[in-house]
Amino acid sequence: MTELKTRENDASVQAFLDSVMPARRRDDCLVIDALMRRVTGWEPKMWGDSIVGFGRYHYKYNSGREGDWFITGYAPRKAALTIYIMPGFGNFGPLMDRLGTYRTGRACLYVTRLENIDLDVLEDLVRESVETMHRIYG
Secondary structure, eight states: OOOOSOOEEOOOHHHHHHHOSSHHHHHHHHHHHHHHHHHHOOOOEEETTTEEEESOEEEEOTTSOEEEEOSEEEEEOSSOEEEEETTOSTTOHHHHHHHBSOEEOSSEEEESOGGGBOHHHHHHHHHHHHHHHHHHHO
């Protein structure tokens, strides 16, 4: 069975954030970092070389594949800031309706400009997603 390449490591989150370009994306990351620290109460860790994750859970699929992953996090990407909402968005319709301008993938919220979303709603979304992960994974 193949092992995940993206794993928690001891790289400096602050050094990573200091290196994010352009400056607007770095500033957005700092806002999200503060929001996630406040909501979760956890210190962030680097996962791989470009994801900042908060918390950790262990998953195991019916296939036997298992591993560890972060509960929530973010990553600055070229096209958008990616915010990880690990339970997905199916149960968060009312929040998503009020969030603002974004795109989604399975568990990824893609935000091009942080100013185009409601940060209070995002805070509620992160909080509820973390609570959902705790209910599912303990």
